[in-house]
Amino acid sequence: MASAEVVWKAPSVRRARAKSFVWSAGPILAAGLVAFPVLVVLANVFVPATDVWSHLANTVLWRYIGNTVWLVLGVGLGTLIIGSGTAWLCSMCRFPGRSVFEWALLLPLAVPTYAIAFTYAGMFEFAGPVQSALRDWFGWGRRDYWFPEVRSLGGAITVMTLVLYPYVYLLARAAFLNQSVCALEIGRTLGRNPWQSFLGIALPLARPALVGGVSLALMEALSDFGTVQYYGVDTFTTGIYRTWFALGDPSAAAQLAATMLVFVAALILTEQWSRRRARYHHTTNRFRPLPTYDLRGWRAALACAACAGALGLGFLLPAVQLAVWTIETWQQTIDLRFLGLAWNSFRLAAMTAVVAVIVTLLVCYAVRLRTNATGRVAKRVAGLGYAVPGSVIAVGVLLPFAWLDTAIDDFARAVFGVSTGLLLTGGLAALIFAYLVRFLAVSLNAVDSAMAKVTPNMDGAARTLGAGPDAVLWRVHVPIIRAGLLTAGLLVFVDVMKELPATLIMRPFDFNTLAVRAYELASDELLAESASAALAIVVVGIVPVIILSRAITRARPGEAAGSS
Amino acid sequence: MPVTSNYTHPIRMGRQLIAGALVVLVGLFSAGSAAIADGEVNVYSARKEALIKPLLDRFTEETGIAVKLVTGSPHQLVERMAAEGRNSPADVLITADAGNLAHAKAAGLLQVSESPVLEEAVPERFRDPDKMWWGLSLRARVVVYAPDRVEASDLTTYEGLADPIWSDRLLVRSSSNVYNQSLIASMISAHGEQETENWARGVVSNMARDPKGGDTDQIRAVAAGEGDIAIVNTYYYGRLAASTKSEDREVVEQTRLFFPNQDDRGTHVNVSGAGIAVHAPNPDNAMKLLEYLASPAAQALFAELNHEIPVRNGVAASEIVGAWGAFKQDELPLSKLGDLNRAAIELADRAGWR
Numbered sequence: 001m002a003s004a005e006v007v008w009k010a011p012s013v014r015r016a017r018a019k020s021f022v023w024s025a026g027p028i029l030a031a032g033l034v035a036f037p038v039l040v041v042l043a044n045v046f047v048p049a050t051d052v053w054s055h056l057a058n059t060v061l062w063r064y065i066g067n068t069v070w071l072v073l074g075v076g077l078g079t080l081i082i083g084s085g086t087a088w089l090c091s092m093c094r095f096p097g098r099s100v101f102e103w104a105l106l107l108p109l110a111v112p113t114y115a116i117a118f119t120y121a122g123m124f125e126f127a128g129p130v131q132s133a134l135r136d137w138f139g140w141g142r143r144d145y146w147f148p149e150v151r152s153l154g155g156a157i158t159v160m161t162l163v164l165y166p167y168v169y170l171l172a173r174a175a176f177l178n179q180s181v182c183a184l185e186i187g188r189t190l191g192r193n194p195w196q197s198f199l200g201i202a203l204p205l206a207r208p209a210l211v212g213g214v215s216l217a218l219m220e221a222l223s224d225f226g227t228v229q230y231y232g233v234d235t236f237t238t239g240i241y242r243t244w245f246a247l248g249d250p251s252a253a254a255q256l257a258a259t260m261l262v263f264v265a266a267l268i269l270t271e272q273w274s275r276r277r278a279r280y281h282h283t284t285n286r287f288r289p290l291p292t293y294d295l296r297g298w299r300a301a302l303a304c305a306a307c308a309g310a311l312g313l314g315f316l317l318p319a320v321q322l323a324v325w326t327i328e329t330w331q332q333t334i335d336l337r338f339l340g341l342a343w344n345s346f347r348l349a350a351m352t353a354v355v356a357v358i359v360t361l362l363v364c365y366a367v368r369l370r371t372n373a374t375g376r377v378a379k380r381v382a383g384l385g386y387a388v389p390g391s392v393i394a395v396g397v398l399l400p401f402a403w404l405d406t407a408i409d410d411f412a413r414a415v416f417g418v419s420t421g422l423l424l425t426g427g428l429a430a431l432i433f434a435y436l437v438r439f440l441a442v443s444l445n446a447v448d449s450a451m452a453k454v455t456p457n458m459d460g461a462a463r464t465l466g467a468g469p470d471a472v473l474w475r476v477h478v479p480i481i482r483a484g485l486l487t488a489g490l491l492v493f494v495d496v497m498k499e500l501p502a503t504l505i506m507r508p509f510d511f512n513t514l515a516v517r518a519y520e521l522a523s524d525e526l527l528a529e530s531a532s533a534a535l536a537i538v539v540v541g542i543v544p545v546i547i548l549s550r551a552i553t554r555a556r557p558g559e560a561a562g563s564s
Numbered sequence: 565m566p567v568t569s570n571y572t573h574p575i576r577m578g579r580q581l582i583a584g585a586l587v588v589l590v591g592l593f594s595a596g597s598a599a600i601a602d603g604e605v606n607v608y609s610a611r612k613e614a615l616i617k618p619l620l621d622r623f624t625e626e627t628g629i630a631v632k633l634v635t636g637s638p639h640q641l642v643e644r645m646a647a648e649g650r651n652s653p654a655d656v657l658i659t660a661d662a663g664n665l666a667h668a669k670a671a672g673l674l675q676v677s678e679s680p681v682l683e684e685a686v687p688e689r690f691r692d693p694d695k696m697w698w699g700l701s702l703r704a705r706v707v708v709y710a711p712d713r714v715e716a717s718d719l720t721t722y723e724g725l726a727d728p729i730w731s732d733r734l735l736v737r738s739s740s741n742v743y744n745q746s747l748i749a750s751m752i753s754a755h756g757e758q759e760t761e762n763w764a765r766g767v768v769s770n771m772a773r774d775p776k777g778g779d780t781d782q783i784r785a786v787a788a789g790e791g792d793i794a795i796v797n798t799y800y801y802g803r804l805a806a807s808t809k810s811e812d813r814e815v816v817e818q819t820r821l822f823f824p825n826q827d828d829r830g831t832h833v834n835v836s837g838a839g840i841a842v843h844a845p846n847p848d849n850a851m852k853l854l855e856y857l858a859s860p861a862a863q864a865l866f867a868e869l870n871h872e873i874p875v876r877n878g879v880a881a882s883e884i885v886g887a888w889g890a891f892k893q894d895e896l897p898l899s900k901l902g903d904l905n906r907a908a909i910e911l912a913d914r915a916g917w918r
Contacts, residue, residue, distance in 0.1 A: 398644060403647075509606060
C-alpha cells in the first residue's frame with residue numbers, strides 16, 4: 001500500500017455536495033424503483049374489499065394461513081439445523097470426506113425446487129417404483145402398510161428444506177471461516193467444550209449470516225408455487241394465484257399478498273428488534289488459521305453421515321433420477337434447439353447477476369454512508385420482492401412498463417408521426433428488471449452480511465487519509481468483501497437459471513429457457529420428458545456453485561498470502 | 565504483509581463492470597422491438613409448445629407466413645395482452661379450453677372474425693355466438709376405472725359419482741384446474757347451484773385422497789390401486805396408450821375408459837380454441853392461421869399429436885381414440901362454461917374441493 005499516492009486535494013464544494021446528494025438519494029431511488037412493482041400490486045389493497053374477500057375469509061383463508069405458517073416454521077427450522085450444523089462441521093472439524101463435502105454441500109442449490117418436488121413424488125408416491133416394489137415384495141394391499149405421503153405439507157417442507165439449506169450453509173460457513181479465533185480461544189480458556197463453543201459463541205456471533213440465510217430460504221419457500229401446487233398444499237401463494245387469475249379478482253389477490261407481506265415484515269422486524277444494538281464486526285483484524293477439532297471413530301462417522309445425508313437427499317438422489325429419465329428420453333428431447341435454450345438461460349442469468357451485484361453494492365454502501373432510517377427502510381423494501389410470487393411480480397412489472405411503452409409510443413406518434421411499439425416490454429429489459437425486483441434480496445443479504453463485518457474504523461481511517469466516499473468503496477470495501485460480492489452474483493445467477501413464473505409471462509417471442517421447457521413438459525404431465533431440461537439447469541448451475549464454494553474457502557482474510 | 569494485491573485495480577475493475585453492464589443494457593433495449601412486419605403472424609398460446617409448434621410449422625410451410633410464438637398460462641397471456649393494450653403484438657390467442665377464451669372475450673381482447681370457412685368447419689356449439697373465438701379440438705371428461713375392482717354397471721353418470729358406493733375410491737385433481745371448473749359449470753347448468761354444491765360435497769367425501777397431481781397421476785393411481793375410479797380428460801389416457809414406455813402402456817391395460825351420462829345429456833366435452841386479438845397487427849394472416857387450423861389436414865394433425873377429437877365433422881380421430889368408439893356429447897354451448905366459471909370456483913371452495 002505504500003506505493004499508493006494519497007495526495008490531498010481540496011475538492012470543489014459544489015461537487016462534494018452533488019456527490020453527497022447522489023449517495024443519499026441514490027439508494028432510495030434505486031430501492032424505490034425495485035419496490036415499485038410490489039407497490040403496484042399492493043396498491044390494489046385500497047380498492048374496497050369485494051365479495052370475493054368475504055368468500056375467501058369464509059372458506060379457504062384459514063387453511064392458507066395454517067399451511068403457510070407450518071411451512072415457514074418447518075423450512076426455517078430445518079434449514080437452520082442442517083445448514084448451520086454442516087457448515088460448522090466443514091469449517092471447524094476434520095473428518096473423512098470433509099474436503100469433498102465442503103463444496104459438495106452447496107450442490108442442492110443448483111436443483112430447482114419444482115424439479116426435486118417432481119422427482120420425489122415420482123419416486124415415492126403410491127404408484128411410484130418404491131412403494132410398488134414394497135407391495136410386490138411383501139404382497140401388501142393399499143391399506144396394509146403405512147408410508148409417508150410425499151405430496152403433503154410434510155413432503156413440501158422436506159423437499160424445500162433439502163434444496164434450500166445451502167443458503168444457510170453458504171452464509172454460515174462464510175461467517176465461521178471469517179470468525180475471529182480470539183473469541184473462540186477466550187471461550188476455551190473459560191472452559192467451553194466444542195459443543196458449547198458452537199452453540200454459545202460461534203452461532204450467536206454468526207447471527208447476521210444465519211438470519212440472512214434462513215430468511216432467504218423462507219422467502220423462497222413463501223414464494224414457491226410449483227411445489228406446493230403439485231403437492232396439493234394450499235398456501236398464500238397458491239391462493240393469490242387462484243384468486244387473481246382464476247377468480248379474476250386482482251384486488252382480493254393483492255389483499256392476500258399484503259397479508260403475507262405483513263407477515264414477512266413482522267418476522268424481519270422482530271429479528272431486528274431482538275438484535276437491537278448488538279454489532280457483529282470484528283474488533284481486531286488479526287487472523288490465524290482456525291483451530292480444528294479432529295473427529296475420530298463414531299464421531300467422525302456421524303459427521304460424515306450427516307453431511308452425506310444432506311448431500312445425498314438434496315442432490316444425488318434427485319439428480320440421479322433426472323439422469324435416468326434423461327437417458328430414457330434424450331432422443332426425443334435433446335436437439336439443436338436445446339442448446340439454444342441453455343444459452344438463453346445462461347445469458348439471462350449472467351446479465352442479471354452483474355446488474356444485481358452493482359446495484360446492491362451501491363445501495364448497501366450508500367446506506368452505510370448515511371445511517372439514517374430512510375436508507376435502511378428503502379433497503380428492506382427493495383428486498384421484499386423475494387417473498388412475492390414471481391407471477392405477481394411479473395404483472396407488477398408489466399403494468400407500469402406497458403404504461404410507459406404506451407406513453408412513449410403516444411408521444412412519438414404525436415411528435416414524429418412514427419410508432420415506437422413496445423420498447424421495453426417487447427424485449428428482455430423488462431424481464432431482467434423483474435428478476436432484479438425478485439432477487440435483489442439475495443444479493444442484498446450476501447453483500448450486507450459481508451459489509452457488516454468491515455469495521456467502520458476502516459472507513460474512518462480511509463476518509464481521514466483523504467479518500468472520498470467513492471474511493472473508499474472501490475479501494476477499501478470492494479477488495480475486502482470480494483467474496484461477498486461473488487457470493488451475491490452467483491446466488492442471483494443460480495436463482496435466475498431456476499426462475500420460472502416471471503420468465504414465462506415476460507419473455508419475448510420465440511424465446512425459451514431451460515426452466516420454461518422443463519415446466520411446460522412437467523406441467524403437461526410428461527415428467528420423464530422434462531428431465532433433460534431440469535438436469536441441464538442443474539448442470540449449468542453446478543459450475544458457479546463450485547466456484548462459489550472454492551472462493552469462500554480461500555476467502556479467509558490473511559490466508560491468501562500464506563501467512564500461517 | 566497480507567494486503568499485497570495482484571488483481572485489477574478495484575476502481576478500474578468497478579468502472580469496467582459498470583461500463584460493460586451499460587453496453588449490455590443498451591444492447592437489450594435496442595434488440596427489444598417485437599416483430600410487426602408483413603408475412604408474419606404472432607401467436608400467444610396457452611397450448612404447450614410441443615403440442616402447437618408442429619401445426620404452426622406446417623402452416624409456415626404451406627403459406628410462407630412466418631409464425632412467432634410465445635407460450636404461457638392462459639390467465640397470464642390475457643393479462644399480458646391487456647397490459648400491452650393497443651401496442652400488443654399478439655395476433656392470435658390460443659387456449660386449451662373455452663372458459664379462458666370467454667374470459668379474454670369478456671376483457672375486450674378479441675375481435676369479431678367473419679369467415680364462412682370457419683363457420684362451415686366449426687359446429688355452432690363449439691364456437692362463440694359473437695364469432696370472437698372458435699373451437700379447434702375436442703376433449704371429453706371421462707371416468708377411468710379398474711375393471712378388477714369396479715362393476716362397470718355401477719358407473720352411470722357424473723351425478724352418480726357422489727353416491728356413497730364410491731366412498732374412499734374416487735380420484736380427481738384439484739378444483740384449481742380449469743377442466744374441473746368447466747365440469748362443475750356444466751353441472752350447475754344442468755342442475756342449478758344448490759344441487760351441484762351437494763353433489764360436489766358428495767364427490768369430496770368419496771375421494772380416496774386429497775386432490776393432487778394432474779390427470780395422468782390419477783390414472784396411474786387407479787392402476788396402482790390407490791383408488792378405483794378417476795375423473796380425467798380423454799387425451800391423457802390416449803397419450804399413455806401411445807407411450808413408448810412399457811409401464812405407461814401397462815397402466816392402460818389395467819384400466820378402462822367410461823363415458824358418463826350416455827343415457828341423458830351426454831358426456832361433458834370442452835375445446836381448445838383460438839380467437840383474433842382486438843389490436844392484431846396482422847389480422848389477415850391471423851385469419852389465414854385460424855382457417856388453416858380448422859382445415860381437414862390440420863384437424864387430422866390435432867388428432868394425431870395429442871389424441872384429441874377433431875371439431876370438424878368427417879375428420880378421423882387417432883387410432884387409439886377411434887377404438888373407444890363414438891359417444892354422445894353434452895350439447896351445452898361451450899360459451900356457457902365461461903359464464904359459470906367463477907360460480908364454479910366459489911362453489912368448489914364452499915364444498916371443500918381443494
